[in-house]
Amino acid sequence: MKFFRSLLAKYMLIIILAISIVQISYLGVAIFVLGITKTGTGDFSSGVLVESDIEEQWHAQAKNMTNATDDAITQLFQKWQEQFPTASMFWVSEEGNLLTTWNVKDQLPAKWTPAYTTQFIKERYGDDPFTVIAFLGDDISNGFIVLEIPRVAFNPPLIKVYDNYGNFLFFGVIAVILFFIIVSLLFFKGIRKRLLHLQEAMEIRDVDGLPIEIQVKKRDEIGQLEHSFNRMVCELRDSKQRQQKEEQLRRELIANLSHDLRTPLTKVRAQSYTISKEALSEEGKQALKAMDTSIVNIDALIENLMSYTLLMASKYKFEPKDINVIRFVREHLTTWYPVFEREGFTIDIELQSFEPVEWRVDPLWLGRVFDNIFQNVLRHANSGKYISVKTESTACYTAFIVEDHGQGMKNESNAKGAGIGLSIVDVMIKGMHLEWDIHSDHSGTKIIIKKSAKLEK
Template identity: 75%
Template sequence: MFRPFKFLRSLLAKYMLIIFLAISIVQIAYFTLAIFVLEIAKKEHGDIVTKAEITSEVEEKWHTEAKNIKNFTDEVVSQHFEKWQERYPKASMFWVGQDGTLLTTLNVMEQLPSKWTPAFTTKFIKERYGGDPFTIITFLGGDESNGFIVIEIPRDVFTPPLKHIYETYGTFLFIGVIAIILFFIVVSFLFFKGIRKRLLHLQEAMEIRDVDGLPVEIDVKKMDEIGQLQQSFNKMVCELRDSKNRELKEEQLRRELIANLSHDLRTPLTKIRAQSYSISKEELTEEGQQAMKAMETSIISIDALIENLMSYTLLMASKYKYEAKEINVLRFVREQMSTWYTVFEKEGFNIDIELHSFENNGWQVDPIWLGRIFDNLFQNVLRHANSGKYIGVKTESTEHYDAFIIRDCGNGMKNESNAKGAGIGLSIVDIMVKGMSLDWDICSSESGTEIKIKRYKVK
């Protein structure tokens, strides 16, 4: 449906207005210049410039009027000459009698002989034939006994008016038209420059991010196509902001739910552990003892999963307290390894420890976070690489970093294991490593997994 008011605010309407004004201005200006030039030409050349006559018509008219003259006196001939001069101001006329005497002249600029001989007459006719000025010779009254009269008109008088105007004022007209075209080009340039500026402003608003990570809104000053685009962009930004706020609220609720659920699950789990311990005190068959041992292992696994889930939720909500301080990291890792040594030894692991001092053993880290990292990695080895029965903990120093390397000979992370929950444990490791400005690499294959905890050296 066509809406006139909406169309009038559009860029198309504005550009059509520019085109219309340009055409109108060109026509008006050209018409004004033409009238101005014609008025000047009239003053300089008379009415002939507005209506040109062909030479044959002038010649026929001269012969006809000369033939109709009856009284052959100087006064009559002079009146005839004056009549023609009104029509052709630049024309020159004279009368030569039968005996060759120059009788009457009008506007003759050249020197003519007072007595015309046949030889001079013949020479005059030969020189004027087809030349400039245009010359007409006719016998007065149509009888050679009365002599002949001559009219000479410059040939530029017979130039077509438009050609005459163009030759005289063509440069002026050309400059005027060029000036009008340049004016139109400048107006069009300014019009599109304004459009380009507004589009670049919109692009800049799309690239700039607010504190919430979303684009900033833009001021809408005009309700044309670009203004409607800006309005749609602002609407999109508002919808994105509302969506992000809803997502944050939902995420917050989800984290609180997980944290509360993790806390609530620990209470019955503690009771189950207490009951299983009481049952283990009773006299049980060998099959019952194995069942109790499996139950105890499952309870420990569930407890670890709940702990990881709760820690991950707190980390994602930025509520896991971080307190960095400088510690002797080599001593810290040795203490961690000593805690786990008996656990791996009990499971029959081949333990390979090779820890050497770094150039700088002081690392600025949170000891609780770093301890949690190694605990999670050792738990993963114990649960998911138990088949390899090997764990190695070594140090590595290069030009760019110092690192601890934890290696096992399990089936690799791409293969399934009987135990679950490795993903969330490694996610916690990733968040904590990056939170302490450290880095880590994982290289896993069917022959085992190697993990590096790295601290880059400051140059």
């Protein structure tokens, strides 16, 4: 049953139908030919005219005409006329007089001389029409009778059919071929329409970004493909739901973990402040300073973890507006300048104005971007003791360049291997429709934050 529902079975049915129509057509032609070749009953009912048989019959019946009268000859001619409608016959007496004619279209002389008779026989011999001359009875005094049949009557039945119905047969065959082509086109057009419908369904997405299910109307190969597509959509939807549940659990876990970590961290910071008021040895002061640094780093990590979770959930507040980025970065650097000075960094700042000087960004997001980059320099490039913040303007973009002389990053990817702080930078920069590049080697790291000139237009 599965095979009979397939497209292959349907197309084979079309082919069998076309072949059957051709076979029925040929069978009809054969029956038609057999029907028209039946010329009656008696001596000439075979349907296929043979010259020798006709000649023999004509001579035999002429010989039996012992009583050659006009009525007897007329009856003989009439009998042959019924069998051969295109035949013409006439009777010439012994004296050469043209006595009786039947269906004669040519102009014959009323008086047949020996010379004319000889010429007539010479012209008709082996020519068209087929001519038979026979004497009446056993006595030549009765004269002779002549039978003329157009040679086209001796053509095979198929040739006659083709001559009479050739156009009909030709257009019939063309009609069968056109029928097969049209049915095939309709068949494949239906297949193409269903495939295009399936393609459209694959391209349409619902609110979750998943393809929609398609209605299965048939159970052939395309129907099975549509069923498999629907099953895939259901599996994707189930997977999406599981992913959303897992994502929600992860966010809740991170939020709870951050809250649980901040509580003891606050207590540790308070105890550290209390200890700092006591009299400590030099080693104790160094240990307390290291502990404070660790507390600050842990707090920053927790903050980054919370921020990254909110960004991934699209719940981090985003309020873009047009700001003077040169002024913004210069003011933001003033808060970091003392920090780098305290760590002994050489600070190189060259903020040259460029056009357009206004970027449409969220000031809090852009500030967070530079904060994370500067924190990354303090933590991972402290050995180089150098930081540079410059501007760059080209025909393609305007940019800020932050460069250090640290040992570089092991991985030059924008987010991968660069820590959660730079992962947040990557998400925020893309969210503000900016671009950034990282170039890092053993001699240092260069971070370029740029805005394309195309976006300005």
